[in-house]
Amino acid sequence: MTTTTTTTRKSCIAKCESVKEKGGGGIRCTGGAKEEAAAATTTNNNSQSSPNPAPKPTTNQDLLAMLDSFRYTGGGGGITSTRAEGTSSKPSPNPNPCTPKTIKRKSPPSGVGVIVDGPDEEKGKKKRKSKEAKLKEEEEVVATNNRKRKKTEMNEKEEEEDKERKKRSRPRSAMTxxxxxxxxxxxxxxxxxxxxxxxxxxxxxxxxxxxxxxxxxxxxxxxxxxxxxxxxxxxxxxxxxxxxxxxxxxxxxxxxxxxxxxxxxxxxxxxxxxxxxxxxxxxxxxxxxxxxxxxxxxxxxxxxxxxxxxxxxxxxxxxxxxxxxxxxxxx
Structure with missing residues (x-):
């Protein structure tokens, strides 16, 4: 039982040290967790030096209480232990479990979060502009063709009317x-x-x-x-x-x-x-x-x-x- 508990503590301490080395608000062991880690190290050294060390009685419930004491915090983004001496290891319950916790986000600094048009979007804009220009040109061509067609129709009608007027104006006695x-x-x-x-x-x-x-x-x-x-x-x-x-x-x-x-x-x-x-x-x-x-x-x-x-x-x-x-x- 003592050997298993010592191994588990070692693994926890190794994990804490690895996260601490990475930095950026990693895992900080405070309170009882730090003391237990030091005691575990001393016990391990004594067990190696003396053939029959006096093991400190530790149970799995204490280890689990230590692990449960770690929680995520909002600002730094790391994992911290909030268990202090004389306090309970269980996290405080949410007063209103139906409403999720709201996280206040700071406004991004200038230049951050601003969408800048990339080369693909610029190409898309150019294509759209070219399509609009082509459509306008086609509409102008159609309009000019319609105007020309109307003019030709008007001219044809005028020519026909002129011919009819000439026929009417021609005296009936005019014969070859x-x-x-x-x-x-x-x-x-x-x-x-x-x-x-x-x-x-x-x-x-x-x-x-x-x-x-x-x-x-x-x-x-x-x-x-x-x-x-x-x-x-x-x-x-x-x-x-x-x-x-x-x-x-x-x-x-x-x-x-x-x-x-x-x-x-x-x-x-x-x-x-x-x-x-x-x-x-x-x-x-x-x-x-x-x-x-x-x-x-x-x-x-x-x-x-x-x-x-x-x-x-x-x-x-x-x-x-x-x-x-x-x-x-x-x-």
Whole structure:
């Protein structure tokens, strides 16, 4: 029993000395632990010198009480023995075991604990900046492309509108020399038996196709005028001058008074009388040679009088409707 206790004490003393040599607030033996260590050393020396040393009675409970007296302390970080003479070796219990002990930490000195960007983080920042710059460049490229596309679309629309304006502004009488002398515009022969079909559109020329002069006069009156307005005065005009010969013999003032509700009565009455005089002459071969006959009147003449609607392409919306109707009927 004495040999075992001596060995255990030796191991404890050796551990204490090894920690003490390392420094930094290691193990400090104070009080009863230091005295027991010294007694253990003396006993060991006596046992080696005398053959029958007088062992000091020591139990395992004393050794365990000595080991239990060591505890961790907060400030220095080392292990110290707090057992003093005449005190108990058991640690004082925590007054409130539910709440853990809080350790106050001192604020780190300047420069300690500050996070400094390393090379990897700097590279990451550079990559992020480069990505943001690329995204901005892509957005700018997309925006410029959209602006260019809108400009091109605007230009295309403007060009189309200009073409339409030119078509509208172009007078209907503007025809090329080749167009004016087409076969469909030739003077109607005496043996022509063409009868245009009656359409649901109710054009004024449909009722007067037997007299080409009347068809031309109706087209002249419809210039910048609606069919409803012309229809109101048409019966009176044809009652005053039922044919081209009668139109050349009436007074211009009387004809102008009938045309006055349509506007431009003086100009239209003069054109009507001049057209009637040329129509009675036999020196013209194509209707386009007559005074005041443009594309609209020539196309109407070819459709209603000559009977060749497939050789013309009219532009007036009312005449276009009838022209499509006739082409379907013939096909």
């Amino acid at each position: 020399a080749k167009e004016k002398y087409m076969d469909c515009y030739k003077r109607v022969e005496t043996g022509n038996t063409w009868e245009p079909p009656v359409s649901p559109y109710g054009l004024l020329q449909e009722c007067h196709y037997t007299d080409p002069w009347r068809v031309l006069i109706i087209c002249m009156l419809l210039n910048i005028t609606s069919g409803v307005q012309v229809n109101r005065v048409l019966d009176e005009i044809f009652a005053l001058c039922p044919n081209a010969e009668a139109a050349t013999n009436v007074r211009q003032e009387d004809l102008a008074s009938l045309i006055k509700p349509l506007g431009l009565s003086d100009l239209r009455s003069k054109r009507m009388m001049k057209l009637s005089r040329q129509y009675l002459e036999n020196d013209w071969t194509h209707v386009t040679q007559l005074h005041g006959v443009g594309k609209y009147a020539a196309d109407a003449y070819a459709i209603f009088c000559v009977g060749k609607p497939d050789q013309v392409v009219p532009e007036d919306h009312k005449l276009v409707d009838y022209w499509k109707f006739v082409c379907k009927m013939r096909n």
